[in-house]
Amino acid sequence: MRIKKILANNYSEALAKVKYELGEDALVISTRSLEPDLRSDGMGNSGRVEITAAIEPAEKKENGMREGVVGNSKSLPFHEDDLDLKTLIFSLLTRTERAQSLGLKSHQLVAYSQLVESGLSERLACKVIEKAGVEGLAKNHVPQSEPQVIRNLMKRVLLCNGEIKLEVKKTKKVVFVGPTGAGKTTTIAKLGADFAFRQKKKVALATLDTYRMGAVDQLRIYGDIMRIPVDTARNRDELQTIVKKHADKDLLLIDTAGKSPKETGYPDQLKEILKDSGDVETQLVLSVTAQEKIFQESVKQFSTLGIDRVLFTKMDEGMSFGALFNFSLRTRIPFSYFTMGQRVPEDIEVANQEKVIKLIFN
Numbered sequence: 001m002r003i004k005k006i007l008a009n010n011y012s013e014a015l016a017k018v019k020y021e022l023g024e025d026a027l028v029i030s031t032r033s034l035e036p037d038l039r040s041d042g043m044g045n046s047g048r049v050e051i052t053a054a055i056e057p058a059e060k061k062e063n064g065m066r067e068g069v070v071g072n073s074k075s076l077p078f079h080e081d082d083l084d085l086k087t088l089i090f091s092l093l094t095r096t097e098r099a100q101s102l103g104l105k106s107h108q109l110v111a112y113s114q115l116v117e118s119g120l121s122e123r124l125a126c127k128v129i130e131k132a133g134v135e136g137l138a139k140n141h142v143p144q145s146e147p148q149v150i151r152n153l154m155k156r157v158l159l160c161n162g163e164i165k166l167e168v169k170k171t172k173k174v175v176f177v178g179p180t181g182a183g184k185t186t187t188i189a190k191l192g193a194d195f196a197f198r199q200k201k202k203v204a205l206a207t208l209d210t211y212r213m214g215a216v217d218q219l220r221i222y223g224d225i226m227r228i229p230v231d232t233a234r235n236r237d238e239l240q241t242i243v244k245k246h247a248d249k250d251l252l253l254i255d256t257a258g259k260s261p262k263e264t265g266y267p268d269q270l271k272e273i274l275k276d277s278g279d280v281e282t283q284l285v286l287s288v289t290a291q292e293k294i295f296q297e298s299v300k301q302f303s304t305l306g307i308d309r310v311l312f313t314k315m316d317e318g319m320s321f322g323a324l325f326n327f328s329l330r331t332r333i334p335f336s337y338f339t340m341g342q343r344v345p346e347d348i349e350v351a352n353q354e355k356v357i358k359l360i361f362n
């Protein structure tokens with residue numbers, strides 16, 4: 001790693017020099033203001049700034065190093081680095097120093113801090129403020145990121161794609177997967193009721209959760225109350241039989257056993273069971289109360305199955321909704337529904353961008 005100190009009259013000039021001398025991938029590792037030093041020989045400075053920046057040699061970068069931090073990612077919409085040496089050094093700076101090293105100006109720091117406080121990752125918060133600043137400037141000719149510009153920008157990049165779309169003359173099959181206790185079974189009951197009673201569609205429920213005591217009963221009780229058939233499948237053949245039996249239905253909702261993201265073999269078992277049942281949409285169910293790390297691990301865990309959409313539960317218990325924004329930007333998996341309570345069938349709504357933005361800024 002090459003380290004270089006850059007002197008300039010102010011931070012923006014210093015950052016421009018860093019980019020010019022070391023390139024877009026350079027990482028600012030420290031900044032400091034220099035006191036005016038008016039030496040009699042005229043060689044002193046009159047209040048300047050010093051930036052220490054580092055750059056990875058080109059051949060190392062080609063060996064797997066990802067994009068840099070200053071002026072990074074032009075890909076859509078934003079991008080974050082993996083944990084690497086740069087990230088490690090970066091993490092040693094204070095939040096404000098990090099924001100400045102990413103190019104934010106002092107007038108942007110309040111908005112930036114608010115986003116980080118509400119759970120946005122620091123890098124995404126910087127990107128949002130930066131882009132909102134550019135958009136605000138283009139629109140109003142004022143170099144500031146107005147709250148409305150920030151909100152609109154964030155709203156625009158969130159991906160939501162509405163409720164389950166039924167097929168014409170074909171049963172729509174949807175399987176719900178996710179960590180233990182995320183709310184899969186309860187959500188299936190809510191959706192079953194919505195499609196059967198509000199939308200007057202023919203609905204059937206099935207469960208592959210034959211591992212846990214009482215799991216089948218839990219779904220069956222909901223099915224009995226709603227007068228919706230509930231079937232259980234232990235393997236591929238049994239599921240195929242259920243699918244055939246319900247060929248006249250508009251919608252078949254399939255429940256699965258909750259598994260910790262550490263159980264990496266489980267998605268392959270599910271894939272095997274679902275193999276001959278035709279097109280099955282996969283919805284990953286995640287609770288907003290879980291750690292963000294669980295979100296990422298679950299996405300990784302079920303990636304072999306192919307996740308079509310994500311459904312967030314327990315919005316009523318969530319404390320920090322910036323994680324939803326991070327999730328959307330990191331994975332680009334569209335949101336389907338949000339659930340916000342234990343009441344069946346009331347506590348569910350189709351996911352929408354406005355809701356996420358309101359929760360983040362509330």
Ligand SMILES: Nc1nc2c(ncn2[C@@H]2O[C@H](COP(=O)(O)OP(=O)(O)OP(=O)(O)O)[C@@H](O)[C@H]2O)c(=O)[nH]1
Nearest residue numbers: 180181182183184185186258313314339340341342
């Ligand atoms: N507060 C709140 N609780 C919820 C919500 N959705 C589900 N729950 C509760 O979360 C608990 C677990 O819900 P389940 O539907 O059994 O979760 P699951 O994902 O099927 O669990 P496993 O099958 O064990 O993996 C229950 O007590 C539900 O009432 C929600 O939106 N808000």
Ligand SMILES: [Mg+2]
Nearest residue numbers: 184185215258
């Ligand atoms: Mg369950």
